[in-house]
Amino acid sequence: MKKLINTADSVVEDALNGMVAAHPSLRLRDRVVYRAEGPRRGKVGVVSGGGSGHEPLHAGFVGHGMLDAACPGEIFTSPVPDQIMEATQAVDGGAGVLHIIKNYTGDVLNFEMAAELVEDVEVASVLVDDDVAVQDSLYTAGRRGTGATLFVEKIAGALAEEGAPLAEVAAVAREVDERSRSFGIALTSCTTPAAGKPLFDLPETDVELGIGIHGEPGRARVPMRPARELAALAAEAVHGDLPLRDDVLVMVNGMGGTPLMELYVVFAEVAAFVRGKGARVTRSLVGNYVTSLDMQGFSLSVCRLDDRLTRLWDAPVETPALRWGR
Amino acid sequence: MKKLINTADSVVEDALNGMVAAHPSLRLRDRVVYRAEGPRRGKVGVVSGGGSGHEPLHAGFVGHGMLDAACPGEIFTSPVPDQIMEATQAVDGGAGVLHIIKNYTGDVLNFEMAAELVEDVEVASVLVDDDVAVQDSLYTAGRRGTGATLFVEKIAGALAEEGAPLAEVAAVAREVDERSRSFGIALTSCTTPAAGKPLFDLPETDVELGIGIHGEPGRARVPMRPARELAALAAEAVHGDLPLRDDVLVMVNGMGGTPLMELYVVFAEVAAFVRGKGARVTRSLVGNYVTSLDMQGFSLSVCRLDDRLTRLWDAPVETPALRWGR
Incomplete structure (x- = not known):
């Protein structure tokens, strides 16, 4: 195996550093990628995340009209609740935050735990489970979340950008997943x-x-x-x-x-x-x-x-x- | 070897068909990819091309602010003079056409031949030779043209879009190559x-x-x-x-x-x-x-x-x- 990495341990951090170096529109803080301009008052925050190794998902979709923050875990490993909690609090503009979660057991648990830990922020969540291949799998109860995550992030992100309330943003996210x-x-x-x-x-x-x-x-x-x-x-x-x-x-x-x-x-x-x-x-x-x-x-x-x-x-x-x- | 292809013979044509199906801004005619809206009167036309297998180069760079047409050859094979000649005539808006050529012997010969065959169109050309690795090589006298081709296409394309005359567009293309x-x-x-x-x-x-x-x-x-x-x-x-x-x-x-x-x-x-x-x-x-x-x-x-x-x-x-x- 030949890979363009320094060490297997540092690959996620090294890649994130390269990403924010290449894109001045992004900020990296405590292993969360944010829009550099920060949250907008009154806009629903949109947060996603998951294991690394699926690039550009999710950090490559942080920016105007899509995500406010992405929480990358280690390779193929869920982000930890602390990361998600920090991201959620940081992007809240007073209108609440939507979590977009791919349906894997670890992701679901850690996003749920973060939503419970977070204080004074209204959180809604949508589970993406678009993969028709198998009903349950190695890391999943129910269908896996894969490519349609991008559709959910794009369309929910667009509605949030327009200033729609949290319930509507969550509803359109679920509708996209269903379709x-x-x-x-x-x-x-x-x-x-x-x-x-x-x-x-x-x-x-x-x-x-x-x-x-x-x-x-x-x-x-x-x-x-x-x-x-x-x-x-x-x-x-x-x-x-x-x-x-x-x-x-x-x-x-x-x-x-x-x-x-x-x-x-x-x-x-x-x-x-x-x-x-x-x-x-x-x-x-x-x-x-x-x-x-x-x-x-x-x-x-x-x-x-x-x-x-x-x-x-x-x-x-x-x-x-x-x-x-x- | 496993590849997502139908046959080795049809891969270039199949991929071009997929490309224009995915991008309504493009048109494919006689193995040349054009902007769908056609040439703009008074604008210098910018044409590039070369062997296929380097995607998105060149057809992926056809559009507003960059190329007017791309001439894809077979895999790692120069486009033929007829292709280049047709592209050159089709994109001429009366202000002449710039050929952007990666420095490979076959490409150089076929673009030169096309420039001679073309009638009533002023043609200028720039040779891209940015690769410092080797002086001559398997298919090249002098340095090879590689990644900087994108820089030349973007910057010359932008100047052409602004309405600059052919001599200026060619000059900036050469300047980018030199830098x-x-x-x-x-x-x-x-x-x-x-x-x-x-x-x-x-x-x-x-x-x-x-x-x-x-x-x-x-x-x-x-x-x-x-x-x-x-x-x-x-x-x-x-x-x-x-x-x-x-x-x-x-x-x-x-x-x-x-x-x-x-x-x-x-x-x-x-x-x-x-x-x-x-x-x-x-x-x-x-x-x-x-x-x-x-x-x-x-x-x-x-x-x-x-x-x-x-x-x-x-x-x-x-x-x-x-x-x-x-």
Whole structure:
């Protein structure tokens, strides 16, 4: 294993230092990434977080129109309650704070504990559980939270930026989660810096269908096949759970080690699939957004849009990893 | 080798189809990617191109404030003169067209031939040769053109957008090239879809210093070491050729298979190096911009800015891969 790191112990801190050095719009304090300008009076604060290794999620989505703070844990490890508590108190502008939590047992527990510890701040939370691959898994009761976390953060962040009250921001976050589904396919395992070897074995001939973002097993291991068929497998899994119709937002997301060229090949196939179901891809994202270290593969996330969600998706956003319209 | 492709023969076309499907601001015609809105009367057209496999370069930089058209060749293969000629004629708004050419023998020949074939369009060209690693190489007389191509495209594109005449746009493009240097380090080889196996062997213990973006050999093969030392090796190579001073634009660029987290680790070290030389990183980019298929590793590109170049760098840009300020 070769990685561009100094030591396995310092990798999260080193990367966060590089991130804030590269983006003057961010501040790092006690292992929390904030907007440099601080909270805005009367705006609902939006906080997310989770294990590191999924970059740019979450710190890359801190900024105008999206998150107020991100709490990165160690690699594939939940942030601690103290981090989340500090972030929550720091971003409160008097209108309360929304916690956006990916559905993993550790994250859920630590965000809950932080919400209890926090004083004089109204906290609401939304659980993201978009991954249709498995019902329960290694670290999860219920479905896992994966790519749609980005959709929730973007759309709830946009509504918060407009000055909507906490209950409305929480409600739209839940609505986005309910209207979103994801499914991932791995070509290779990922390698954590600490372990120094692949988390699991995947033969050169096979792919893992329904992979989790921490290398958790999926539904099945099948022989490698052309992009068209892999795209159809992912799209069928999503469509079978939530039929594609009307306007859909489609994200073809790389797992960290997959070149952009291949993601565009997959996107072309997914777009054809969606059209074949009589739906329309009205918004899209193609790139590495919710990754799993150096894993090769992709995940497909879709959200069934309506006019309001489309408007909030289009609203200005200015973060390191997502930026438009401002 | 596992890749998200349909066939090795169709990968460039499939990826381009996905790209224009994902980005309504682009149009694809006869293997050339254009801005959908077409040429603007009186504006200098800016055209680049080169082999595919370096995505998002070049088609990902087509849009307001940057390129008018990109001519993608097959993987690691120059575009043909017909493509370039068509692109040149199509984007001419009556003020002439600038060709931005990475310094590889095939690219240079084919752009030159296209410039000769084109009728009734004034053409100027700039050769990008920023890579300090080697003087001549497998496909190059003189230095190779790599990461700084992005700087040239952004800054020349901004000046063209402002309505400057061809001679001025060409002059600023040459100025950016002269003020820029790059150096790349590979942790792994890349694998072309057609070959199906790594282009070269690089043992698990070693890295290649001064790698080219087509896997061309660099200066030396040395044992793997921490990110801090690799960053210093790249920065020293650049600094030894063009001393870092005053304001610098720094890009830490992934070669395609390297996770963003690792690029931020490298950026932190490069920023410290630059400060140590008494210079200031006033602008930066961290991500996968000028890639080499699935290669793991990074390249460092720097440009010594002045006020004018900073203003042009900051000017609004709206392309699939680079977007700000509009």
